[in-house]
Amino acid sequence: MKKFFFFSLFFVLFFFFALASQSIVSVKLQELRFGILRDQLMNYELSSQTLRERLKQMFLSKDDYMSEVKVNILESGIMNSETEGLDLKMSWQDRFGLYVINSVRFLNFKPALELEEQQKTIIRLQFAFYMERTRKYPIASKKYQELEEAITSSLSDEMAFTLLHHGYCLVMMGEREKAFLKLTKAIDLFPGTHYAENASLLISFLEEGEKKKEELKNKKKSPEELAYSLFQSGDYEETLKTLESLPNLTKDQSYIKARAMEELGKTSNAVKEYIQLVKQKQNKEVAIRANRRLLLIGNFYQENKSLVAFSKEEANKLGDSKAAENIEEGKSLVLKPVIIEKVLKSETASNLSVEETKELNEIKENIRESLEDSKGETTKLAAVVSEEKIPLVAETPEVTLKTTEQSPPVVIKKQVSQTPLKLKVQLRDGREVVCDEVRIEGNLATLQLGSFGLNLPYDLVVSVQVSGDRSGNVKLITGSGTQTESSLWIQDSSGDWTKPKSIEAPVVRGEVKFFRL
Numbered sequence: 236m237k238k239f240f241f242f243s244l245f246f247v248l249f250f251f252f253a254l255a256s257q258s259i260v261s262v263k264l265q266e267l268r269f270g271i272l273r274d275q276l277m278n279y280e281l282s283s284q285t286l287r288e289r290l291k292q293m294f295l296s297k298d299d300y301m302s303e304v305k306v307n308i309l310e311s312g313i314m315n316s317e318t319e320g321l322d323l324k325m326s327w328q329d330r331f332g333l334y335v336i337n338s339v340r341f342l343n344f345k346p347a348l349e350l351e352e353q354q355k356t357i358i359r360l361q362f363a364f365y366m367e368r369t370r371k372y373p374i375a376s377k378k379y380q381e382l383e384e385a386i387t388s389s390l391s392d393e394m395a396f397t398l399l400h401h402g403y404c405l406v407m408m409g410e411r412e413k414a415f416l417k418l419t420k421a422i423d424l425f426p427g428t429h430y431a432e433n434a435s436l437l438i439s440f441l442e443e444g445e446k447k448k449e450e451l452k453n454k455k456k457s458p459e460e461l462a463y464s465l466f467q468s469g470d471y472e473e474t475l476k477t478l479e480s481l482p483n484l485t486k487d488q489s490y491i492k493a494r495a496m497e498e499l500g501k502t503s504n505a506v507k508e509y510i511q512l513v514k515q516k517q518n519k520e521v522a523i524r525a526n527r528r529l530l531l532i533g534n535f536y537q538e539n540k541s542l543v544a545f546s547k548e549e550a551n552k553l554g555d556s557k558a559a560e561n562i563e564e565g566k567s568l569v570l571k572p573v574i575i576e577k578v579l580k581s582e583t584a585s586n587l588s589v590e591e592t593k594e595l596n597e598i599k600e601n602i603r604e605s606l607e608d609s610k611g612e613t614t615k616l617a618a619v620v621s622e623e624k625i626p627l628v629a630e631t632p633e634v635t636l637k638t639t640e641q642s643p644p645v646v647i648k649k650q651v652s653q654t655p656l657k658l659k660v661q662l663r664d665g666r667e668v669v670c671d672e673v674r675i676e677g678n679l680a681t682l683q684l685g686s687f688g689l690n691l692p693y694d695l696v697v698s699v700q701v702s703g704d705r706s707g708n709v710k711l712i713t714g715s716g717t718q719t720e721s722s723l724w725i726q727d728s729s730g731d732w733t734k735p736k737s738i739e740a741p742v743v744r745g746e747v748k749f750f751r752l
Contacts, residue, residue: 279392281690282364283429285309286403287436293469294440297494300527300558304565305687307535310368311570312691314361356386356393363397365572367404370500370536376404395421395430402434407498409472411441444468462491471495486518490525497528502537513549523555530559534566561686568682568689573664656752657684658709659702662695669702673750699724699750711742712749724750 288306292299363378379401386394398421405414418434425431447464462477474495478488493508505528512518512525526549533542543563550559660668660682668689670682673696680696682689700723701707708720711732719742721734730744 279396280429281309282313282396283399283433285313286399286433289403290433290437290440294444294467297467298524298527300531301561301686303531304535304562307368308565308568308687308689311568311572312689314364315570315573356382359385360393360396361573364400367400370407372404372407372500376401376408379404390424395425395428398424399430399434403437406437406441406469409470415441440469444470448473459488462488466491466495469498471498475499486512486515486521490521493525494528497532502532506532506542510545513546513553519553522549523553523558526550526553526555527558527562530562534562535569564685565687567669568684568687570662570666570668570689573666656705656707657702658750658752659700660696661698661700662691663697664695671752673699675747675749693744694730697726701752707752710749710751711747712751713742713746714748715746 285306288302288309292302292306359378359382363375363382366372366375366378379397382397383394383401386397388394398417402414402417402421405411405417415438418438421434422431422438444464444467448461448468448470451461451464458477458480462474462481465471465474465477475492478484478492478495481488484492489508490512493505493512496502496508497505509525509529509532513522513529515522526546529542529546530550533539533546547556547559550556657669657671658673660670660673662668668682670684670689672683674681674683674688675693678693680691680693682691699709701709706722708722709724711719711721711724721737723735724732725735726744727733727741731741732744732747733739733741
């Protein structure tokens with residue numbers, strides 16, 4: 236009997252440890268796969284690069300429209316990828332392995348491993364970042380605060396990203412003391428990283444602006460000089476207050492006023508000022524700068540075809556048609572937001588907790604409010620356009636909750652023969668991008684169009700072919716200089732590139748350097 240008992244105990248322990256070891260390996264593989272995909276799709280380091288460019292533009296080169304277009308292109312590719320690859324499908328065996336791992340971590344006084352919670356965090360980060368780059372700073376700030384309280388690991392990339400970008404949003408909202416606390420915390424927790432570098436850069440810009448402002452006040456400088464200094468330091472509320480105290484504004488001061496209103500989200504009022512500055516004949520340089528702002532607003536921040544048509548015509552009159560071409564070229568590379576479409580289409584799952592269901596509904600409500608604000612702003616812009624006697628063009632909203640009836644499209648005759656050949660790149664989440672060239676560098680694919688480039692994770696690219704109905708071959712160029720042509724290149728499940736219905740050996744993923752016409 237004893238032998239049977241010990242034999243049974245040995246068998247049970249052997250089965251337990253065998254199952255536990257296999258489950259632990261499975262969970263660790265899940266964790267490794269999740270970490271690799273997260274780094275590829277989230278682009279945390281690239282986000283720091285774009286924020287640095289945004290700060291330089293904000294404090295040093297406010298009228299460099301080319302830099303602004305590049306930042307918009309880059310930002311549209313950050314945290315704007317389909318997270319389907321990050322979906323965790325935990326079997327009972329995986330959950331058993333996770334339970335074993337967390338039991339051991341508990342005994343060693345380590346925090347629990349929370350893979351599913353990390354996935355939810357990434358979706359929240361995507362949403363907060365989208366609100367930030369579309370200048371919905373109050374919503375973005377609220378979401379970043381919630382993330383800061385929810386993220387369990389204080390030394391993770393997610394926490395660093397949250398602190399840095401929350402600080403930036405607070406600066407744009409005028410809450411500089413709160414921003415300073417967030418940025419200082421990022422520097423203290425992540426010394427020597429790109430997060431700390433950008434936080435230090437933003438703090439130095441703020442301190443320099445405050446120093447200049449105090450110097451001007453102590454020297455009792457004129458309101459004109461003070462307004463310009465406030466504008467350069469990014470203090471837009473104070474800029475407007477100072478300008479409002481002046482009886483008459485010069486064209487340059489009117490332009491600063493319009494820029495301050497634009498940065499504060501008062502887009503329709505800013506557009507009205509810009510239109511008046513474009514129409515005036517006394518200062519051509521201001522007219523050109525104002526018209527470029529109209530082009531940027533109409534193409535990027537508050538899509539409005541009537542405004543774009545008006546500003547393109549004015550650009551031709553002002554001899555600035557190249558700027559209009561560059562901005563439209565950059566616009567074609569901007570990716571539409573995946574997170575908005577994904578959240579709006581999602582239904583509340585039955586397996587969600589009460590808290591998770593509440594959060595999902597809250598995010599949906601925030602999106603709807605944001606879209607309603609955008610519709611309201613578009614209505615105001617339409618009123619401005621109508622008031623200034625600018626011909627109306629049928630509008631197509633970027634994202635809508637329901638399909639709306641559209642006005643008949645304006646028919647524009649095009650000569651197909653004059654249209655240059657372009658590459659059409661199909662992305663894994665269904666989006667398409669038209670470009671001149673695709674350059675591969677490690678795990679990064681750069682889609683180049685004229686002066687602009689869109690950086691994306693290499694894994695997002697599914698296929699490359701000639702755009703439109705025209706025939707043509709795409710050249711695949713390897714690192715050794717070898718060129719192979721095909722009408723369509725497809726990246727297979729292993730990452731290698733193949734021709735459709737071809738018996739030729741695929742081109743190894745790591746050897747590919749360019750796709751060109």
